[in-house]
Amino acid sequence: MPSSRRPPSEARKAFGERVRARRRALNLTLEDLAERADLNWSYIAQVERGIRNVSIDNMAALADGLNVELRDLL
Amino acid sequence: MPSSRRPPSEARKAFGERVRARRRALNLTLEDLAERADLNWSYIAQVERGIRNVSIDNMAALADGLNVELRDLL
Numbered sequence: 615m616p617s618s619r620r621p622p623s624e625a626r627k628a629f630g631e632r633v634r635a636r637r638r639a640l641n642l643t644l645e646d647l648a649e650r651a652d653l654n655w656s657y658i659a660q661v662e663r664g665i666r667n668v669s670i671d672n673m674a675a676l677a678d679g680l681n682v683e684l685r686d687l688l
Numbered sequence: 689m690p691s692s693r694r695p696p697s698e699a700r701k702a703f704g705e706r707v708r709a710r711r712r713a714l715n716l717t718l719e720d721l722a723e724r725a726d727l728n729w730s731y732i733a734q735v736e737r738g739i740r741n742v743s744i745d746n747m748a749a750l751a752d753g754l755n756v757e758l759r760d761l762l
Contacts, residue, residue: 625748625758669741674699684699688759 625688627664629673632687634662636680651679699762701738703747706761708736710754725753 637647648655653675660666661676668676677684711721722729727749734740735750742750751758 625744629744667743667745669743670699670703670747671741673744683762685759685762688757688762 623664626661626667629668629687630662630664633658633676633680636682636687637662640680642680647676647679651675653679697738700735700741703742703761704736704738707732707750707754710756710761711736714754716754721750721753725749727753 637644642650644655644658647653648658651658651672653672657666657672658676661668661672673687674684677687680687711718716724718729718732721727722732725732725746727746731740731746732750735742735746747761748758751761754761
């Protein structure tokens, strides 16, 4: 594995958990957030579980959809 | 453009500028940071210019290489 030297999922997990917590605090479904962030709901579900190596553009879209600054999701 | 509804480069630019500022504050060359973060130096140069839609794993690697928390680069 080329990137075996660093833990790949720690930042993903933290980000995903914060996205989920913030989404639930706003009483949004995955579908609601998908519409607000202009992303697919199943993609967001995978981000929340730390499965996806999410890009900064999509991170910014999720932060926008959750009405927070990106740094507050990290 | 499918993602034309949101500004794609604002978060990239801010992240890239902070990576560069922190790298220079540490007196690191692109090559130095490339070795510390286990990434290619030309890739990092593009991230610093906001050209790359950098992933969270690579953002975390850059933060590690710069001895900062990821949120401090956003």
